[in-house]
Amino acid sequence: MFRLKIVPDDTNFNFMAPWKYTFGLSMILVVASIVAFFSIGLNFGIDFRGGTSIRTEATQPIDIGAYRDAIAPLELGDVAITEVFDPTYGPEQNVAMIRIQAQGEAESVTPATLSQVEAALQGYDDTLQFTSVESVGPKVSGELVQEAILAVIAALGAVLVYIWLRFEWQFALGAVAALVHDIILTIGVFVVLQMRFDLTTIAALLTIVGYSLNDTVVVFDRVRENLIKFKQRPVEEIINLSLNETLTRTLMTSFTTLIALISLFVLGGDVIRGFVFAMIWGVFVGTWSSVYVAAVVVKRLGVKRDWGKGADKAGTQFKTSDAK
Incomplete structure (x- = not known):
């Protein structure tokens, strides 16, 4: 049966090798975005400004x-x-x-x-x-700001509970860290470029949360399978293996999404341009954070190596000493 392959089956990129630099870069950008938010401020649209x-x-x-x-x-x-x-x-x-x-x-x-x-x-x-x-009026616009913030917080809370129930708390924290990273960097780029920030941008942020979460869950699911399958391999190798195995899916999803988004950005007009720009940016930072934020957090926190019965007697618990 014909199957499109973007990368060969034996692909073995070492995604985790530069994790200190990539994770550090993400943290620097997060801090820079927060500083820019308080020093420059968002260019609020009519929805929030009145x-x-x-x-x-x-x-x-x-x-x-x-x-x-x-x-x-x-x-x-x-x-x-x-x-x-x-x-x-x-x-x-x-x-x-x-x-x-x-x-x-x-x-x-x-x-x-x-x-x-x-x-x-x-x-x-x-x-x-x-x-x-x-x-x-100002009162209505103020209420919209509060409701927008609550919507984003509620989405992050729901993600935390969902990942915690499906995997473990380490995965949940990794996923939420990646989503917070994506939201802050998206807000940061809107601050730097002074693009209009309105309710459509909030919708884009929530869509980015869903997109990034989907990519992160796919990677985490493969990591969990490989942790059970390869009990003696170091966790860093398991994460690299899982990222390589899901690489074709990640590239295909990102590429096809970008085709539609770029078309909308060019042909959609000024009304939806802010929304589409946020989504394009979200595809890149969402893919990045799934690898260099979510996976790194899981690597550093440590996870169980087996979810089956008797796992506590198998001596397969990940030890923090394995982390580099």
């Missing part, structure tokens, strides 16, 4: 780029424009949603500014009408 949402309707097709160019001279800061699709709309019912960040200390965009936005857009399309205007 602002005004304007719903428009026109008979002509919506050109998001033209809408953005018409509003740009007003210098309103962060402006997000999306087209609203609904199967119930007719061919002459083109609806768009325009979100404008809060201006200074004001809770919403002033009527004078709204009039300027309306005049600018109607200068491009005189059929355009403003059908509704809604404001997101």
Whole structure:
């Protein structure tokens, strides 16, 4: 039966050889991301900063780029424009949603500014009408920030319990360490590049947690199988063997995911670009952390060598003296 092979079956990369340098690099980047977060800060979008949402309707097709160019001279800061699709709309019912960040200390965009936005857009399309205007105040945006943080913490907690029940506490700590690493580095790159951070980015973070966890669980499952199968081999060799055995799967999954993500990044437009960028970054750091964070933590903490009955009498418990 035909089976695509990215790497030969006898591949034997020594992934663990430079673990001190790779793990150290990850920790340096984590610390740098935390420092950048507190010194520079995130470029929060309207969801977290507050602002005004304007719903428009026109008979002509919506050109998001033209809408953005018409509003740009007003210098309103962060402006997000999306087209609203609904199967119930007719061919002459083109609806768009325009979100404008809060201006200074004001809770919403002033009527004078709204009039300027309306005049600018109607200068491009005189059929355009403003059908509704809604404001997101500081209180609502603050609640969204709290809920976003709770969502990420809840996801990490669920992962900790899941891995602990499926494997052992050492694996659980390794998986959570890798996920925290991925989240912090993703936030760090958004800080450095000053990309808009909004609810779609939170969705990307949670998706990265799922992607990285999937890769980590595959590696851990193979590590556990090999720990039972090869009771006399050093744990570092077992981890290397497991990483090599899952290397084809890791490369195939990452490659096919990146094909879709890069296509969305190039062709998807400005609305989803932040989400897609976070996902592309997450594929790289998620794959990295599965090897050089999660596996290293398990190596250093030590694990049981046999989950079968009588394992405690077999003398196969991993000793911390094996760690280098």
